Amino acid sequence: MTKLTKTRSRYLHCLLISLAVFLFSGAGDPAASFNEIGHQLMCICGCNQILLECNHVGCPDSDGMRNELMAAVSRGDSDSLVEQAFVQKYGPTVLAAPTTTGFDRTAWIVPFVALFLGFFAVVAVVRAWKNRPAPALATGLHPVPSAELDRFRDQARKETDL
């Protein structure tokens, strides 16, 4: 490996680490954890609201759940431990989004697989259309050479400022 490549590689590592820190760094104080986990949980009263956003009049569950969450966060339980405790008590529907394990993982993967497949499909279609031969011209018409067309386009752009 040359010196230049090593330097580049080092820069790349630094960049990746910075990016990872930037993306995955989280606040550690209980209030922030409460807020973060509270937005990953659902109120179970049937209102279909995120736990911290459920405030409908007379909700029988959200206050109790919030108190449980605050108690767990104040004890210093980790995010995953708190979530597991809630799942055990209230069932998997208490989580506001599918987990990243087992079959639930497909919920996250499928849209991105669709994006990549779609992207490559569009690229393939565009390339195929680009490489198609030009349609035959009617008798009496002469094809305009590509360079000439480009010249006309440039002229039009210059003259219209577009």
Next chain:
Amino acid sequence: MASIGSFALLLALALSLYCFSAGICALALQNQSGGSERLGETARRSGIATFVAVFLAAVVLVICAFQNDFSIAYIFHHSNRDLPGPYKFATLWSGQEGSLLFWSLLLAAYGFVLRLRYKTDPRLFAYASVVLAGVQIFFLLLVNFAANPFGLMQGTIPTEGSGLNPLLQYPEMVIHPPMLYLGYVGFTVPFAFALGALIMKYPGEKWIHITRRWTMVTWGFLTCGIFLGAHWAYSVLGWGGYWGWDPVENASLMPWLTGTAFLHSVMMQEKRGMLKVWNMWLVFATFWLAILGTFLTRSGIISSVHAFAQSSIGDWFAWFLGITLVAFLFFFFKNKSHLRSEHKLESLISRESSFLFNNLLLLLACFTVLWGTWFPKISELVQGNKVTVGAPFYNRVAIPVALLLLILTALGPLLAWRKTSFESLKRNFFWPAVGAVAVALFLMLTPESWGGPFGLKPWNDISYFYSLMAIALAALVTLTVGSEFVRGGRVISRHTGQGMFASMVQLTHRNTRRYGGYIVHFGVVVVVIGLAGGAFNQDKEQEMGYGDQMTIGSYTLICRSYTEEENPNYSSAWAVLDVYKGGKKIDMLTPERRFYHASRQPSTIPFIRSTLSEDLYLVFEGFNQDTGHPILKAHLNPLVMWIWLGVWIILAGTILALVPNAPAPVRVTAPRLVETAAAEPVGAGD
């Protein structure tokens, strides 16, 4: 009265059955022997008469609501004597049966207009009329046999109704459902034309021109309906948000996304004769998703707070969805060869390829919403337990797609049809890109104390990063769209000697569709800026006795008093709070809590103090059972007003795009050589 309504509905069904069958016979005979114009005319007239009959039924239902006719079960369940007049009118669409009647009415109204305008292209309109009649029959079967709004109460007739759901007693509920339904139902019209054109192997692209306005009007209604729903949720539900990714909300978003994709890709068919098959499928998907949304709302198959009561009506919709799919597939494969188009791209850097990627992203967004909506059901089938797919899922998956779409929205206007040179793209893109980076740096370097997105540190939270990207890309789109107006206006100004503003107005008049579309794009970025503000929301909950104070953001709220009020429909309790900012009193807020007598249900009416920079949103949540003190929740939601402003801009752009182009060409006082070359390209393409 109920018997008049029931009779009108039966008559409407008979008329639409006649319209459908006579229409088919007339078209079949026309194909074989070139005759039977009179039969076709009777079919057309019966289609028009269907509207009259359905209209009569709807009028009867509204009259029954105003007359407090509680012998009709529907009126008993959705109205009461003291319900204010506008809500009595809204009873028509407040429940399952009435809303299906309303759907039928709107479909019949669209059919009425279509059949009156048949002279535009009698044969194509005859095919479209038959397809519309087919859909109409389904909805009339529903209101006649599965969900009759004129069903009578059993036993003693009650003297008072159960009342309308308190959440629906809000002015926007008088206009939100009609707008949404006009959107849903309206997509039947482009579908009817598309299927008609496919069945008759319609030559050329004229059907696209005919349906363009229908599609845009429908899209405008659906856009309006969706955002009115969001505003209603924000103003009434009291959770401080406007979009909860509820299945019913998702149901309205899916046809909107495919409809938006169609509005873009249809231009490729008009301009280049491309994507004929794709457009056919997009029109069908949009119509089908609108019906699927209704199926989700009404079948109870997917749980939602918005859903109507569960009933057997879902089976009817499932059958209808199946039948329409089979019918479409049959005609598609039968006449597929007619849709063959000459696909030839000259360059990867062209308007055509940008539309392809635009369609990919819009459809991917639609697929993500569909996938997220159905995943709980799929999970239940596969692993035996339901999971929740809520806002965190959509935020993580849909936001990156939306950001990619914004990039394309910025690039699109800079790309010409057929081919764009890289140099030209670079030249036109450079300054907007510099502007977007400058905006991002400005937001990051300003002090945090300014609030909202200022002093933004994208490394603190992924939602901050998304917000920064969204605002920077919104700036990029604004600058590219603005540069299009300025460059075009400058050319006209130079050649005509007019001022810049007048030139830009003239430019817009010359191609309303193109520049109206740009205004729609600008409206979308204004909405995006409003959505980006969601990352900086704050909230605080507190018990507030007299004189107590609460601080949120730069606001201090001091509780002054509580008051109660009684009216025939509901009793209400108000909190009165003074709002201070920088030590100065700026407003007085009065969040309210109501208790409706007839339905015996409580409801909150938040008080929202809206400014361009932020909303102060105050909810009177109720009283603490132990202390007796009132509980107030305050939300500070930055930039929300931008969402509603953006919608107005979108609607203005849509209306502008519907205006016909200025007929006379611009007089250019330039040298002759330039005159001929310059006249066409300025504002000439979409």
